[in-house]
Amino acid sequence: MIKANHLYKSFDGKPVLSDISIEYKPGECSLIIGASGSGKTVLLKTLVGLYKPDGGEIWYENKLLTALDSKSKKELHKEIGMLFQGSALFDFATVEENVMFPMNFFTDWSLEQKMERVNFCLKRVNLENVNKKMPSELSGGMQKRVGIARAIALNPKYLFCDEPNSGLDPSTSILIDNLIREITQEYGITTVINTHDMNSVLEIGDKVGFIYSGKLLWEGSSRDILKSECRELNDFVFASKMAKLLKSYV
Amino acid sequence: MKKSLQLIGEYYLLMRQVFQKPDKGRIFWKQYAVESQKLILDSIPIIGIISLFIGAVIVIQTANNMGNPFIPKMYVGYMARECLVLEFCSTMIALVLAGKIGSNIASEIGSMRITEQIDAMDMMGVNSANYLILPKIAASVTLSPFLMLISFFLGLIGGAAIVIFTGIITYSQYIDGLQFAFKVFYIYYSMIKMAVFGFLITSVAAFFGYYATGGSLGVGRSSTKAIVVSSVLILIFDLVLTELIL
Numbered sequence: 001m002i003k004a005n006h007l008y009k010s011f012d013g014k015p016v017l018s019d020i021s022i023e024y025k026p027g028e029c030s031l032i033i034g035a036s037g038s039g040k041t042v043l044l045k046t047l048v049g050l051y052k053p054d055g056g057e058i059w060y061e062n063k064l065l066t067a068l069d070s071k072s073k074k075e076l077h078k079e080i081g082m083l084f085q086g087s088a089l090f091d092f093a094t095v096e097e098n099v100m101f102p103m104n105f106f107t108d109w110s111l112e113q114k115m116e117r118v119n120f121c122l123k124r125v126n127l128e129n130v131n132k133k134m135p136s137e138l139s140g141g142m143q144k145r146v147g148i149a150r151a152i153a154l155n156p157k158y159l160f161c162d163e164p165n166s167g168l169d170p171s172t173s174i175l176i177d178n179l180i181r182e183i184t185q186e187y188g189i190t191t192v193i194n195t196h197d198m199n200s201v202l203e204i205g206d207k208v209g210f211i212y213s214g215k216l217l218w219e220g221s222s223r224d225i226l227k228s229e230c231r232e233l234n235d236f237v238f239a240s241k242m243a244k245l246l247k248s249y250v
Numbered sequence: 251m252k253k254s255l256q257l258i259g260e261y262y263l264l265m266r267q268v269f270q271k272p273d274k275g276r277i278f279w280k281q282y283a284v285e286s287q288k289l290i291l292d293s294i295p296i297i298g299i300i301s302l303f304i305g306a307v308i309v310i311q312t313a314n315n316m317g318n319p320f321i322p323k324m325y326v327g328y329m330a331r332e333c334l335v336l337e338f339c340s341t342m343i344a345l346v347l348a349g350k351i352g353s354n355i356a357s358e359i360g361s362m363r364i365t366e367q368i369d370a371m372d373m374m375g376v377n378s379a380n381y382l383i384l385p386k387i388a389a390s391v392t393l394s395p396f397l398m399l400i401s402f403f404l405g406l407i408g409g410a411a412i413v414i415f416t417g418i419i420t421y422s423q424y425i426d427g428l429q430f431a432f433k434v435f436y437i438y439y440s441m442i443k444m445a446v447f448g449f450l451i452t453s454v455a456a457f458f459g460y461y462a463t464g465g466s467l468g469v470g471r472s473s474t475k476a477i478v479v480s481s482v483l484i485l486i487f488d489l490v491l492t493e494l495i496l
Contacts (some may be wrong), residue, residue: 050373076375078374078375088367088370090367091361091362102374
């Protein structure tokens with residue numbers, strides 16, 4: 001379980017996150033939604049410890065992230081997998097080396113054991129025969145899948161995904177979403193996904209939090225979202241003509 | 251002034267992060283070998299070409315400026331050797347390296363920063379600064395003094411070649427000059443300077459790359475800053491080290 005209490009974060013005096021309190025449970029896909037520039041990515045990076053909050057607490061089970069020393073923080077990070085918006089695959093390494101990277105640092109496995117795990121992770125994300133390819137040789141969707149394979153390489157307890165389907169076509173987006181949901185349920189991972197894709201919200205969102213101007217304005221399930229009376233949320237959800245048309249049927 | 255102090259502080263904090271025990275020694279040595287190839291061995295051709303030509307030019311210029319018949323011709327070789335060992339093979343080569351490997355390091359690490367690859371390493375619990383920067387600094391500090399030796403040797407060969415081809419002085423006069431009042435200490439002095447310059451080039455370039463912001467333009471800016479700052483620091487440290495050692 002991850003719990004954030006009264007989080008504040010600002011850059012150059014400009015507040016980006018303001019009094020955010022939220023809780024994420026294992027085995028659930030929790031989504032953070034909001035318009036571009038609303039503070040979603042900052043919230044995600046603050047939750048994982050890449051940004052230090054100006055105020056507030058972040059708890060991972062009984063560990064207070066904001067009070068951990070660098071060694072304990074490093075230990076905690078071994079339990080966290082993260083998929084970045086642009087995949088963030090190491091461009092100096094092949095697909096296989098990318099997935100093996102955390103294993104090289106934090107396990108004493110033999111090469112055979114590492115290869116077995118690499119092949120398992122790649123197979124789990126429906127990627128085969130790409131081991132020796134460089135990230136630049138892969139499509140966007142394949143890169144995301146390699147990113148997921150790398151994120152789950154060490155069996156993480158927590159998975160964070162920053163806009164996992166940005167730049168992908170709708171069918172590949174659904175594929176990635178379903179993959180994240182399957183992995184979350186299969187391994188009982190606490191998954192937090194940052195997105196502004198409404199298809200993802202309806203497809204995999206067990207719990208949804210809406211961020212508006214750095215504040216958590218609404219929280220609920222993906223089913224509740226269509227019936228919400230929060231004006232800012234409705235403006236966000238029903239921004240397109242198609243969504244407006246859909247609303248008239250709801 | 252405030253900004254400069256802030257930069258120095260950030261540089262110090264980064265170096266503290268860099269100079270920690272590597273997570274795995276095996277990975278460090280593998281990276282050390284990769285960086286040695288990339289930063290030092292791959293620089294030998296350009297350093298070699300520059301050294302050969304500069305050695306030849308120094309001999310021609312010195313010979314043309316020593317028209318006085320009372321000055322023995324062997325002093326051309328002596329002057330060429332002293333120029334090469336004292337200044338050219340360390341400071342000038344370091345300035346060339348600042349351009350070649352400095353921009354390479356700053357743009358490589360900068361690109362990794364803006365594409366979140368460094369964040370990805372930090373998220374895994376890997377000390378990204380240590381993994382990315384320490385092998386580069388180690389390779390540069392330990393091996394760039396050998397680049398200086400190669401440069402010195404090739405500079406002398408360039409001088410010898412021009413002596414043979416033009417007959418500006420005789421070959422034996424040139425060799426006599428090279429052997430005249432030779433101080434081995436000057437070689438050590440130059441190697442020490444080169445090791446310090448190697449540290450400055452790699453650490454400064456890595457610093458600007460590591461904190462690059464603002465997309466590809468930002469990477470370009472950090473690369474330019476890395477070259478400018480490391481070049482200025484090379485000149486300052488050249489003066490300081492010369493005053494201290496000689």
